[in-house]
Amino acid sequence: MPIEETDTKVTLTHPSDPSSSVTILKHGATILSWLHKGKEQLWLSDAAKLDGSKPVRGGIPLVFPIFGKEKNESSPAFQLSQHGFARSSPWEFLGQTTESPATIQFGLGPEQVDPEVYKLWGEGKYDFTLILSITLDDDLTTTIEVENSGKEDFDFKWLFHTYLRVPDITDVLVNNLIDQRCYDQLLATEYVEKAPVISFHEEFDRIYKNIPVEKSFQVIDKGQVLHNVHRDNLPDTVVWNPWIEKSKGMADFEPKSGYHHMLCIEAGHVAEYLTLAKGSKWKAAQTLSVGGEIRLQTNIF
Numbered sequence: 001m002p003i004e005e006t007d008t009k010v011t012l013t014h015p016s017d018p019s020s021s022v023t024i025l026k027h028g029a030t031i032l033s034w035l036h037k038g039k040e041q042l043w044l045s046d047a048a049k050l051d052g053s054k055p056v057r058g059g060i061p062l063v064f065p066i067f068g069k070e071k072n073e074s075s076p077a078f079q080l081s082q083h084g085f086a087r088s089s090p091w092e093f094l095g096q097t098t099e100s101p102a103t104i105q106f107g108l109g110p111e112q113v114d115p116e117v118y119k120l121w122g123e124g125k126y127d128f129t130l131i132l133s134i135t136l137d138d139d140l141t142t143t144i145e146v147e148n149s150g151k152e153d154f155d156f157k158w159l160f161h162t163y164l165r166v167p168d169i170t171d172v173l174v175n176n177l178i179d180q181r182c183y184d185q186l187l188a189t190e191y192v193e194k195a196p197v198i199s200f201h202e203e204f205d206r207i208y209k210n211i212p213v214e215k216s217f218q219v220i221d222k223g224q225v226l227h228n229v230h231r232d233n234l235p236d237t238v239v240w241n242p243w244i245e246k247s248k249g250m251a252d253f254e255p256k257s258g259y260h261h262m263l264c265i266e267a268g269h270v271a272e273y274l275t276l277a278k279g280s281k282w283k284a285a286q287t288l289s290v291g292g293e294i295r296l297q298t299n300i301f
C-alpha cells in the first residue's frame with residue numbers, strides 16, 4: 001500500500017521503492033521523516049511533541065503567515081506568536097492527487113485554526129486556503145499554494161523550516177551563498193556573505209536574501225554531497241544551528257548534543273512580506289535531493 005493513514009499521521013511510500021517513504025504528522029502538516037533508499041534525511045528531536053501541544057522540533061515545520069515575531073505594532077500580524085499558526089494547526093489530509101510521481105495533499109483554512117489564534121491575525125478578517133502538495137520521487141518536493149479567498153488583501157511570509165540530518169555539523173560545509181546579502185540575526189547586522197563555503201563552529205542564524213532561484217545549496221560532508229536544496233519562487237533562505245546554549249534552552253530539543261546532527265536550511269519568502277490581493281493565488285516549492293556532484297554556482301548574482 002503506497003499510503004497508510006492513521007488518526008495522526010500519513011505515510012507515503014515510493015510506488016517502486018519500498019525503502020523510500022515520507023511520513024507527515026497531520027498536525028501542522030509537518031513532515032517528520034523522509035527515508036531515501038532506507039536512509040533518514042531529516043532530523044527530529046527525541047523530545048519533539050507529536051500531540052499538537054507544541055510545534056514539532058524537527059522535520060519540516062511550515063511557517064505562515066509570519067516568520068519570527070512581528071515587531072511593528074501596527075502590523076496585523078503583531079499579535080501572532082513566533083512563526084505563525086500553520087505549524088500548530090490541524091491540517092486536513094486531502095488524499096492522493098497523482099500516482100506517478102506519487103503526490104498527496106493537505107489543506108488548511110481559517111476554520112481549522114484555533115479561533116483565539118485566528119483572531120490575532122488582522123482581527124480575524126482574512127480568509128485563506130493553503131494547499132500543501134508533497135511529491136515523493138527520487139527527490140522530495142513540497143509545494144505550497146496560498147489563496148486569498150476573502151474580501152481583503154493580506155500580507156504574509158512563508159518558509160519551509162527544514163531540519164536536515166547531518167553526521168556531524170563540525171564537518172559540513174554549505175556552498176553557493178557567497179556574494180549574497182544576509183541579515184545576521186545574532187549580530188543584528190546586514191552584510192554581504194564573503195565566505196566561499198559556510199562552516200559551523202558556533203550558533204548560526206542568518207537570513208540570506210533575494211537569492212536567484214537558479215542557485216541551489218549543497219550540504220557537503222568531507223567532500224561528499226549529502227543534501228541539495230532547490231527553490232522555486234522562494235527568494236530567501238535561513239540557515240540555522242542553535243549550537244550548545246540555545247539547545248539547552250529548548251525543552252523539546254533532545255538529546256542536547258543533537259545540534260551536532262542537524263542543520264536547518266529554510267527556503268522561504270521572509271525578508272519582505274508578500275501582498276496577496278483578494279481572489280489571487282501564490283505558489284512556491286522546495287525540492288530536496290540526495291547526493292550528486294559538487295556544483296559551484298558563484299557566477300550567478
Ligand SMILES: O=P(O)(O)OC[C@H]1O[C@H](O)[C@H](O)[C@@H](O)[C@@H]1O
Nearest residue numbers: 082083185205206238239240264
Ligand atoms: O524555536 P522555533 O520557534 O521553532 O524557532 C527556531 C528558529 O527558527 C528560525 O531558524 C529562526 O531563524 C531562529 O531564530 C529560530 O530560533
